[in-house]
Amino acid sequence: MTANLLALKLQSFARLSDVDQLWLKEALGQSRQVAAHADLVDQGQDPHAVNVILDGWACRSRLLADGRRQIVALMLPGDLCDPHIFLLDRMDHTIGALTPLTVAQIPGPAFQSLVERSASLAYAFRREGLSAIAIQREWTVSLGRRSGIERLAHLFCELYWRLAAVGLTDGGSCPFPLTQNDLADVLGQTSVHINRTLQELRSMGLVALRGRRLTIHDQTGLAELAYFDPVYLHFTQKAGQ
Amino acid sequence: MTANLLALKLQSFARLSDVDQLWLKEALGQSRQVAAHADLVDQGQDPHAVNVILDGWACRSRLLADGRRQIVALMLPGDLCDPHIFLLDRMDHTIGALTPLTVAQIPGPAFQSLVERSASLAYAFRREGLSAIAIQREWTVSLGRRSGIERLAHLFCELYWRLAAVGLTDGGSCPFPLTQNDLADVLGQTSVHINRTLQELRSMGLVALRGRRLTIHDQTGLAELAYFDPVYLHFTQKAGQ
DNA sequence: CGGCTGGTTGATTGGTTTCAACAAGCGTGG
DNA sequence: CCACGCTTGTTGAAACCAATCAACCAGCCG
Numbered sequence A, B: 001m002t003a004n005l006l007a008l009k010l011q012s013f014a015r016l017s018d019v020d021q022l023w024l025k026e027a028l029g030q031s032r033q034v035a036a037h038a039d040l041v042d043q044g045q046d047p048h049a050v051n052v053i054l055d056g057w058a059c060r061s062r063l064l065a066d067g068r069r070q071i072v073a074l075m076l077p078g079d080l081c082d083p084h085i086f087l088l089d090r091m092d093h094t095i096g097a098l099t100p101l102t103v104a105q106i107p108g109p110a111f112q113s114l115v116e117r118s119a120s121l122a123y124a125f126r127r128e129g130l131s132a133i134a135i136q137r138e139w140t141v142s143l144g145r146r147s148g149i150e151r152l153a154h155l156f157c158e159l160y161w162r163l164a165a166v167g168l169t170d171g172g173s174c175p176f177p178l179t180q181n182d183l184a185d186v187l188g189q190t191s192v193h194i195n196r197t198l199q200e201l202r203s204m205g206l207v208a209l210r211g212r213r214l215t216i217h218d219q220t221g222l223a224e225l226a227y228f229d230p231v232y233l234h235f236t237q238k239a240g241q
Numbered sequence C: 001c002g003g004c005t006g007g008t009t010g011a012t013t014g015g016t017t018t019c020a021a022c023a024a025g026c027g028t029g030g
Numbered sequence D: 001c002c003a004c005g006c007t008t009g010t011t012g013a014a015a016c017c018a019a020t021c022a023a024c025c026a027g028c029c030g
Helices: A002-010 A018-027 A108-117 A119-145 A148-165 A180-187 A191-203 A219-226 B002-010 B018-027 B108-117 B119-145 B148-165 B180-187 B191-203 B219-226
Strands: A031-034 A050-055 A058-063 A069-075 A094-097 A101-106 A173-175 A207-210 A213-216 B031-034 B050-055 B058-063 B069-075 B094-097 B101-106 B173-175 B207-210 B213-216
Touching: A002 A018, A002 A050, A002 A119, A018 A108, A018 A119, A058 A180, A058 B119, A069 A119, A069 A180, A069 B119, A101 A108, A108 A119, A119 A148, A119 B058, A119 B069, A119 B119, A148 A173, A148 A180, A148 A191, A148 A213, A148 A219, A180 A191, A191 A207, B002 B018, B002 B050, B002 B119, B018 B108, B018 B119, B058 B180, B069 B119, B069 B180, B101 B108, B108 B119, B119 B148, B148 B173, B148 B180, B148 B191, B148 B213, B148 B219, B180 B191, B191 B207
Parallel strands: none
Antiparallel strands: A031 A101, A050 A101, A058 A069, A058 A094, A173 A213, A207 A213, B031 B101, B050 B101, B058 B069, B058 B094, B173 B213, B207 B213
């Protein structure tokens, strides 16, 4: 089951045949465990391998010289930790585990033959990349033009949709392992202020966040508050049930 | 000369042979003019063509329902308006001309044969894309964690470096056609505040900005203030003078 | 039990927005 | 040619959102 998360995710972008899914499964190598707060990028790794998160949450983050930290991307189960990054001579940011992680790899050659054999897989992978970039753009919009409460609401919407695409939501609620400190580093604020904003969202009856689980009580209300329009995620296909 | 801007830019990413440069020049089709403030994306266009800016500045921007605007990317002479975007079913943002523009196109098939014939061109194009993404990440960092004056200083540094890569700087100064309103939409602030921040940078003796031209008086001072580290641009090759 | 991490609260400070007005530059039409 | 309108830049005062500093509490684990 867990190995199919990637197929599930890619099906948001293109219809995959049974053969596609079989090939995908075969291409996935051994999975490994990464401890929370550990760095995901060990130098010794195959630079052409594609890393896939099977379980847990990771992030891409940048640290300024004086200690300020900004998380620039969140990687959820089913997400790819784009490998192209390794092509760059020097890494300009860190990929770290926010929770304990299960990560699988598709070796470089296996990935190559995958996109050569299947046009729909190639298409899906490309679209996945475009979606990731679009998410990055939308974060820029949030940080630049959305108020504190709108940002938080928007992030909740986005993460809920992304988790829904891989079947990890359950009747309006989803796992949410981020601490308020993590949220602060995602949204460019302090954890103190995240705390107060969160309370406001709660008191408005829009969400609940307890025990590492997020529950959205009023989807449309939250989306309206956040100016959330899921178009940018470019999930065109319905995820298989 | 103008047609070589793209070659110049790509040489920041990979060494290009004379043949590469010749092929590149041949691949470039007719250039067209776009008026300032016009939309760059006309529906009737070849969705597989690669657009290259030969002259002028353009931007990618998102408009929120209530009128707030955020510029999520700036495209300078020599830059590609990534074509993959057109693969997406619905455009989630606008590409607009900030100044009058000269744009050339590489038709889809020509681009395809280009990257097939030359490994260095393929490499350069891929690196260019990675650089664009890294810039997007750095903007996220700026908006999230840099103060107003740091943001402005950082943007100045980035644009100066990017213009230098295509030979458009001249002894510490470069063209700078953005209005304070544009700057506000880039940096997520109001033009009023941009104005005051700008005055502070001026009074610190770091920059001058007059007549659509930016002059940086103290490069290292500006970079230190901004926590600017050009690594993220990934210009590994020196641009051929 | 103590120490740690993560969450909560209050008071104060400060960076930015907002609103409003005005000056300077520029193109256009009367 | 000047007047007019429009865009761009500039300034001031007030209001506001979010950061800062500083406690303190709850839960968890060794």
